[in-house]
Amino acid sequence: LAKTTQPISMDSYEGQEVNITCSHNNIATNDYITWYQQFPSQGPRFIIQGYKTKVTNEVASLFIPADRKSSTLSLPRVSLSDTAVYYCLVGRHNFNKFYFGSGTKLNVKP
């Protein structure tokens, strides 16, 4: 079971870039790293997924170092609507073993 460690909370201001780092020291060779975003009263929503190096989509970037023991979710120019809980999950085809943890509560201030 690939447990993850993330900061419990982070504060930011509108327009800033936010980087949330996740540690996953016991990641397995075939594991992917996936980030989900959750707003109050909603289910988690897929943001981005990667295996190694860097992945970018229209919402975020995901940086994964060579040893893959950590990853960083980067949110460019956050807005108030990015206030949410962000979960880092590690695994592959084993959502029964995904460890959600507490996630990182991002609070974006005006």
Place this chain on the structure above:
Amino acid sequence: EAGVTQFPSHSVIEKGQTVTLRCDPISGHDNLYWYRRVMGKEIKFLLHFVKESKQDESGMPNNRFLAERTGGTYSTLKVQPAELEDSGVYFCASSQDRDSTTNEKLFFGSGTQLSVL
């Protein structure tokens, strides 16, 4: 395309009563999962269906919980009789068939907030 839908969004029942939660996955998704988050705890896996078959139900807390997926479409999760500690948010998620070359993505519903009084 419709997302994962769950019904009801909220349910308030008394201890000892029965409650049935429903989940409609995205059309064509064979994999259906149930998760829950009880107060102050993290989201935890309950069980996994592949079509109509239970693939893994290791997360079901006890035999008061019964999940079904008739015809491999929608799924129900029944709690009978409900206890106070069953209160929490129950999430359903679905995904497409597994591809050996990529990792699947989970699509979650908005959850059912269950309150047992």
